[in-house]
Amino acid sequence: MARDLAIDLGTANTLVYARGKGIIFNEPTVIAVNARTRDVLAVGEQAWAMIGRTPGHIVAERPLRQGAISDFDITEKMLRLLLQRCGVSRLSRPRVLICVPSAITAVERRAVREAARLAGASAAYLIEQPLAAAIGAGLAIHEPMGSMVVDVGGGTSESAVVSLGGLVALRALRCGGFDVDAAIQSYVRREYGLAIGERTAEEIKLAIGSAAPVADEVKAEVRGRELLTGMPKTVVLSPEEVRQAAEDQVTQIVRAAVDCLGDAAPDLAQDILWHGIHLVGGGALLRGLGARLADETAVPVHLVSTPLECVVLGAGRCLDSFDTLQSLFLEDD
C-alpha cells in the first residue's frame, strides 16, 4: 500500500513527510524549466544542479514567489516530479495532504487539489498552514483555549489564533524572508551603487541580519559589481545598516501579528498572554525578531525547536491520526 504523504510546498522550501517514515524530502522550491517548451525538467537540488551544465535555454525558476500557485501547469508538473521522487508510481498512489496558505482562494484550492490528483495522488486533502504549524508546535489546538502562531516564511507571513481546532483570527501578509533579501539588495544599490544578487543578499541576512540589536555584532564584507564602472568592488556593511534596510519588512510582519492578536476575543487574548506566541518558519530565525515581537505585543514569544520543519511535521501528525484529525482539513469545494 502507498504511504500517505504530507507536503509543505513553501515559496522557499518544499518538504515531504511520509507516514511512518518522517521527512523524506527537504529541498529548495526551485524548478528547472525548458524556456522553449515550458517543460519542467527537475525540482529541488536537481534543478540547481542542471543550471550551468545544460544548454542555455534551461532556466531555474522559483515557481511560487508569493506563496500563491499562479501557474497550474507548472504546479502540476512540479508535483508530478516531486511525487515521483518520493516513490509514487501508477501502482502506488498515496493520499496526499497539502499545506496551503490560509489566504488561498477557492479557485486556487481547487487547482491545487486537481494538480495533486493529476500528479498521481489517489486523493488530495488540504490543511491551512497556520493550523499545521500549531499542531507541529505541539499546541493544544482542540482545547477551548487560544493559541497563537506566527509563521514567517520566504514569501508570506501568517499570524493566526487557533481555538477548538479552527482559526479564529488571521492576518496573512505577502511579505517574508525574500522581501527582506530584496530590501537589502536595494539598500546596497542605493547607498553604495553596488549591484548584488539575491543569494548574496540572503547570505548577508543570514550572517549579520537582525530585527533588533543583538550582542556581539560584527560587520560583513560584501562583493558586488559597481553600477557606474561595471567593475567588481567590495564594501563593508554594518549590522545597523542591514537592520535599517530591512526595517519596513520587519515592521509589517510585527504589525500584522499585533493586529491579529487585537482581533482575538479578550478571553483568548488572555490565554495567549499566558502561553505566549509561537514563532515558526525560516524567517523566525532572523536574530532579534522574537524579542521585537515580544516587545511590541507585550506577550512572551517562543521560537519553536524546528522552525523550518514545523508545518510539515504538524501535517505529518495529521496523517498519523488521519481519522481523528480529518475534521481539520479544508472541505471540498
Ligand SMILES: Nc1ncnc2c1ncn2[C@@H]1O[C@H](COP(=O)(O)OP(=O)(O)OP(=O)(O)O)[C@@H](O)[C@H]1O
Ligand atoms: N537563520 C536565518 N535567519 C534569517 N532568515 C532565515 C534563516 N534561515 C532561513 N531563513 C529564511 O527563511 C526563509 C524560508 O523559510 P521557510 O522555509 O519557512 O519558507 P517557506 O515555507 O518556503 O515559505 P512560505 O511559507 O512563505 O511559503 C528564507 O527567506 C530564508 O532566507
Ligand SMILES: [Mg+2]
Ligand atoms: Mg512556509
